[in-house]
Amino acid sequence: MIKIVYNGELDPRLCKQVLGSTIPALAEADPDVIYLDSDLMNCIGTAKWGAAHPDRAINCGIAEANMIGVACGLASEGFKPIVHSFGCFSSRRCFDQAFLSAGYAKNDITILGTDPGVTATMNGGTHMPFEDMALYRALPGSTVIDITDPTMLESVLHQCVDLPGVKYVRVGRKSYAKVYEEGSETPIGKAITLREGSDAVVFATGIMIHEAMQAAQALEKEGISVAVVDMFTVKPIDVDAVCEWAGKTGAVVTAENHNRYGGLTSAVSEVLGARCPVPIEHVAVEDEFGEVGTQSYLQKRFGLTAEHVAEAVRKVISRK
Amino acid sequence: MTTETKELKALAAKIRIAALTAINSIGSGHTGGALSIADALAVLYGREMRVDPANPSWPERDKLVCSKGHAGPAVYGTLAVKGFFPYEELRTLNQGGTRLPSHCDRNKTPGIDMTTGSLGQGVSLACGMALGEKLRGRDSRVFLIVGDGETNEGQVWEGFSFASAKKLGNLVVLLDWNKRQLDGWTVDIHDMGDFEAKFKAFGFDTVKVNGNDVDELAAALERTRKGGDKPYAIVMDTVKGAGIKEVAETAMNHTYPVTDENLAIWKERLEAEIKELEG
Ligand SMILES: Cc1ncc(C[n+]2csc(CCOP(=O)(O)OP(=O)(O)O)c2C)c(N)n1
Numbered sequence: 001m002i003k004i005v006y007n008g009e010l011d012p013r014l015c016k017q018v019l020g021s022t023i024p025a026l027a028e029a030d031p032d033v034i035y036l037d038s039d040l041m042n043c044i045g046t047a048k049w050g051a052a053h054p055d056r057a058i059n060c061g062i063a064e065a066n067m068i069g070v071a072c073g074l075a076s077e078g079f080k081p082i083v084h085s086f087g088c089f090s091s092r093r094c095f096d097q098a099f100l101s102a103g104y105a106k107n108d109i110t111i112l113g114t115d116p117g118v119t120a121t122m123n124g125g126t127h128m129p130f131e132d133m134a135l136y137r138a139l140p141g142s143t144v145i146d147i148t149d150p151t152m153l154e155s156v157l158h159q160c161v162d163l164p165g166v167k168y169v170r171v172g173r174k175s176y177a178k179v180y181e182e183g184s185e186t187p188i189g190k191a192i193t194l195r196e197g198s199d200a201v202v203f204a205t206g207i208m209i210h211e212a213m214q215a216a217q218a219l220e221k222e223g224i225s226v227a228v229v230d231m232f233t234v235k236p237i238d239v240d241a242v243c244e245w246a247g248k249t250g251a252v253v254t255a256e257n258h259n260r261y262g263g264l265t266s267a268v269s270e271v272l273g274a275r276c277p278v279p280i281e282h283v284a285v286e287d288e289f290g291e292v293g294t295q296s297y298l299q300k301r302f303g304l305t306a307e308h309v310a311e312a313v314r315k316v317i318s319r320k
Numbered sequence: 321m322t323t324e325t326k327e328l329k330a331l332a333a334k335i336r337i338a339a340l341t342a343i344n345s346i347g348s349g350h351t352g353g354a355l356s357i358a359d360a361l362a363v364l365y366g367r368e369m370r371v372d373p374a375n376p377s378w379p380e381r382d383k384l385v386c387s388k389g390h391a392g393p394a395v396y397g398t399l400a401v402k403g404f405f406p407y408e409e410l411r412t413l414n415q416g417g418t419r420l421p422s423h424c425d426r427n428k429t430p431g432i433d434m435t436t437g438s439l440g441q442g443v444s445l446a447c448g449m450a451l452g453e454k455l456r457g458r459d460s461r462v463f464l465i466v467g468d469g470e471t472n473e474g475q476v477w478e479g480f481s482f483a484s485a486k487k488l489g490n491l492v493v494l495l496d497w498n499k500r501q502l503d504g505w506t507v508d509i510h511d512m513g514d515f516e517a518k519f520k521a522f523g524f525d526t527v528k529v530n531g532n533d534v535d536e537l538a539a540a541l542e543r544t545r546k547g548g549d550k551p552y553a554i555v556m557d558t559v560k561g562a563g564i565k566e567v568a569e570t571a572m573n574h575t576y577p578v579t580d581e582n583l584a585i586w587k588e589r590l591e592a593e594i595k596e597l598e599g
Pocket residue numbers: 038039040062089093350352353354356388390437438439440466467468469470471496498500501502560574
């Protein structure tokens with residue numbers, strides 16, 4: 001069941017609360033689920049449960065590469081590890097370990113990367129991954145997900161545990177605009193149409209879902225009809241959904257809190273180029289490093305607002 | 321107390337005020353780990369390091385790598401007090417477009433010698449800088465501040481063994497042994513055991529000092545001037561949150577709010593201390 005309840009308002013639940021309740025719930029439901037963190041349990045609300053369950057929650061200290069390796073060793077023993085660090089560290093700080101010890105050696109693990117892109121706000125440029133999806137997309141057989149809201153986070157975590165391969169899930173710790181009614185299930189790999197439209201389609205992920213919906217509402221007043229599709233599974237991309245909407249609208253925009261290279265924009269472009277070519281514009285970071293600031297400052301600074309989405313839609317329609 | 325001791329203690333208090341002022345601008349930050357190194361920064365910039373605030377990129381200067389980059393506000397506070405940039409600029413911490421981001425950034429801040437924030441990386445960077453000074457034939461030294469939690473990272477030990485193997489006697493590691501990391505006490509999270517023994521085993525000339533005592537720090541740093549074939553390690557026994565009782569006594573103080581009210585009280589206390597020291 002998926003029920004879309006978007007009205008622009010924030011979901012009252014923080015994603016770190018969802019992580020803090022879902023990880024213990026998964027571990028309690030399945031004795032093979034094991035959670036590893038790298039000195040960031042307090043950041044996702046798992047510290048208290050972790051302290052009470054030292055056999056189920058392993059604090060590896062500030063040693064992400066080692067943590068991935070340990071998780072892979074556990075996977076070879078039949079465990080289903082869920083590992084966490086900030087997105088910057090759970091991608092680039094341990095990528096060779098994720099690539100070889102997990103991917104190549106076929107030790108299946110779920111990797112959580114919190115505070116993707118501009119949601120890293122006050123931690124600044126060193127902590128602001130605009131490249132994490134690009135890295136994990138390049139890992140053969142991987143699944144790459146950019147979470148839309150707390151409800152989706154819960155659903156995705158439940159599915160990841162038993163999914164083969166390396167699963168990378170990026171999610172902000174704060175809240176998101178509520179898109180799905182609590183209890184909705186969002187099957188990995190299936191795009192979700194949030195809004196129908198005929199002039200253009202916006203494929204969006206993560207915080208850009210809200211911006212895309214706002215842009216679509218504003219454009220409607222200008223007489224432009226825009227579809228918005230939640231492409232939360234960036235890999236494997238839903239090829240049918242991309243082609244279906246490219247065909248229906250003839251104009252595509254991608255919107256992602258990530259570098260324009262290697263993430264959603266690349267994934268959608270690859271499908272369009274090979275299967276159903278139509279004009280495409282992107283709303284993404286223009287190959288820059290991050291910097292410090294509030295999220296609203298950073299969204300403006302890196303061109304990740306509803307206005308930028310609207311502008312891209314107008315532009316892509318003009319190219320039809 | 322000697323005049324120099326008084327001066328260094330006053331400088332440490334000024335650095336604490338400056339760091340807290342910066343953090344206050346955004347309400348909260350890495351307060352505990354900034355406070356624990358204030359005394360070391362006072363001795364480094366007040367006594368030991370060869371630097372010129374008017375010429376922050378002077379090649380002959382001594383260099384600092386604060387590998388625990390989240391203590392940026394403490395380093396910025398030090399640099400502001402020493403006149404590397406206007407004091408009021410501390411108020412821009414983490415604001416959009418600032419030169420003072422939460423983690424040290426060599427491309428943004430006058431006086432910041434290396435970019436850090438991903439724990440562990442500063443160690444290798446400092447090794448490269450120390451090697452570079454030697455290859456260039458300069459007598460500049462590199463001071464490296466490392467967090468105790470940070471030493472969980474394998475890269476830290478790769479760097480330490482490199483420093484020893486390459487005989488980097490111009491490298492001085494200051495380990496901030498404040499016994500706490502983000503999730504709590506280091507012994508509970510990932511016990512690193514005896515740092516002094518570890519450094520010795522890695523071939524470092526090693527001493528342990530009270531890292532919140534300027535005299536002990538000054539003496540330990542003075543020893544390192546003789547250079548030689550071994551890198552130096554100063555294991556600083558510190559308190560996370562040192563100098564501000566309320567922060568130090570809060571177990572989980574990796575981040576700690578600096579409200580306007582807190583700042584006013586703490587500033588008043590530190591200013592009284594400075595007044596007494598400066599007579
Ligand atoms: C590679 C990496 N992993 C995780 C973090 C997040 N982080 C920032 S500070 C910190 C704890 C640091 O503890 P410690 O080195 O003891 O510093 P201090 O106690 O002096 O603040 C963590 C986990 C980081 N900055 N870098």
